[in-house]
Amino acid sequence: MAAHEKLQQVLDRAVAEVGVPGIVADVKDGDRTWFGTAGVADLETGAPRRPGEHFHTGSSGKTFTAAVLLALEAEGRLSIDDTVNAHLPGVLDVNGYDGDKITIRHLLSNTSGLFPTGLAPEVSYRYATRSGFVQHRFDTFSTEELLRVAVSQPPVGAPGERFEYANGGFYIAGAIIEKVTGNSYADEVERTVTRPLGLTHTRVRPTADTGYPTPHPRGYSHLFLKDGADPAALTPENWQSLMEEPGLPPLDVTELNSSLGYAAGNVVSTTGDMIRFFAAMTTGSLLPPAQHRQMWTTVSTEGSYWMPHTRYGLGLFEFDEQATGGRTLRGVGGSLWGSWFFAVGTPDGRHTIAVHTNTEWKTWDLMFKVVEAEFGVSIGA
Template sequence: MAAHEKMQQVLDWAVDEVGVPGIVADVKDGDRTWSATAGVADIQTGAPRLPGEHLHTGSSGKAFTAAVLLALEAEGRLSIDDAVNKWLPGVLNVNGYDGDKITIRHLLSNTSGLFSTGLAAEVAHRYATRSGFLQHRFDGFTTEELLRVAVSQPPVGEPGERFEYSNGGFHLAGAIIEKVTGSSYAEEVERRVIQPLGLTHTRVRSAQDTGYPDPYPRAYSNLFFRDGVDPATATPENWESLMEDPGLPSLDVTEFNSSLAWSAGDVVSTTGDMIRFVNAMASGSLLPPAQHRQMWTTVSTEGSYWMPHTRYGLGVFEFDQRATGGRALRGVGGSLWGSWFFAVGTPDGRHAVTVHTNTEWKTWDLMFKIINAEFGVSIAA
């Protein structure tokens, strides 16, 4: 069976069996490109998913942040082994953190010891339940607020000791970009990533933006705790057990202020643009060789309640080759209310697939089935 037929079967399965409203995939394999879709972009009208839609790429934006900092290092303006206190004096010297010990590399590799920011009280009480989301969906976050949230709970470990996925580390990284350059984070991403790669449909969302350019899919979410659950009781280990009944209807969350994500993942793009981006990150066509090697110097994510069978670099991930039969596959990805995106490609930059669902992550099986369909690699969830 041809790869595109296998892919279409997986996309149809995602809609029919996983409960994804709609899904779109773009593929580039050498000179061959093609797209496939299943399901709807709008539950009310039944409009289908379409290639070329503008969508939220979630934590894929972390790779944009890492690329900017590595570009600045290549220019000699900083080192990723600089202590955070060199650029943001005192910001980390609270609640048990030490800004002289935590480096930019720690931030970008999620090994800083910072706690999982999504569990912060300031975040959970606004967005963790349906009623909270409806009340706060248009709230904005300033950089100062994001940095305060990043250190609002004590460390989960010493710098370099363990992998713990933390948006707060990337918010600190975004603040360092602004301190070093004197420009906004969005301007630096535009200058150092978007323009050089010709990503004409890609931008960092502004702090006031609550929508998307046409065309775009509606976004639907069930990512909420049950009524009566105290978000303060959530941990990386138990949060899934606190979620609401999966049989409840999805909430349309298309319009909301995502400034909570900022430099940890607030990039709007298309599957087509993101193929170009992931190929550049995987192959090293954007960064100098030394910085490319830094980006792909990885740490284990084992035991971290994150994506299985992966290692994490600087804003990017690669699959453990023990799980892929020795095949090297690199990628970016992210999930948030009403959106799940991932892009996976080969290190030579010739073969990649990008996928978006207009609801958040449901199961790793979907990603692994797509990888199998496109790359012939079987990974067990």
């Protein structure tokens, strides 16, 4: 315990000061392991968090999508520098987009110029308020609907110009996987990623599934706009000022349909499986060397509204070494209502920490404090 006393203090503060109902940290450091918790898995019963819980990994699913496409490239079935129109003619040729200029690489690196998908009125009007969420929490999105949402607003930049986090790019990437293989996205994730890695507790969530295998924590959310706020007025700049006032009780969002995530993030897993998955991604044990290099060819996220002090590869991130004092640390993560997961580790895969909270992302500072406690690195200090 003494070796992880600082980390345990961070977990305790997450509950006491940040408002996280429950948090777990799963550490693998060479042959040593450690598992810590704080808070509860269920606010009503007071049941504690515990090892082996299943949870939604949010945008960590983007990494699975990138891994599938890179595996298909290694099989000679496509190139990540193929244009979208080479596989899905016309899908992007609306609202100022050009499917002859946007490549699969652009989609996977969030440099396609696609607008932030979460700001689409089709999404925000359904889920932005508590009442809207309760009414629409079991809505199902088809792939065709998601592709329309992806291009429903004009571009925010030219292809390759800059980083802008966009789920829509991964919707299109998922549709390319299905077009090229003739299989479902979920089947290709299983064939190329989860089965080869032995991830027995990991799967793409079926469209009709609204719950989790046992054990799992309850999920709680405050991710809603205040009453009277107009979702149409939501921008990357003002969204925080429109959020509902602190102090309201959280909404239990455990049961929901997460088909909105699709290939941008709809994977259910455990901390143990995600540590194994992340180790394969960071060391290159799953993909051939050429594809592994592509995955970790990064672009700066500076100037975006995403996580600071990072560079983004294909579905994953790396902390900017200027912010880590020269130490290389890589990561994967994601958030949605009632769930936030991240894993951070060394490139050799020997030292990784996986963290889950049963509420959505609240502050990057929590991740940075975890990294400081576990790796002795002060991000951005």
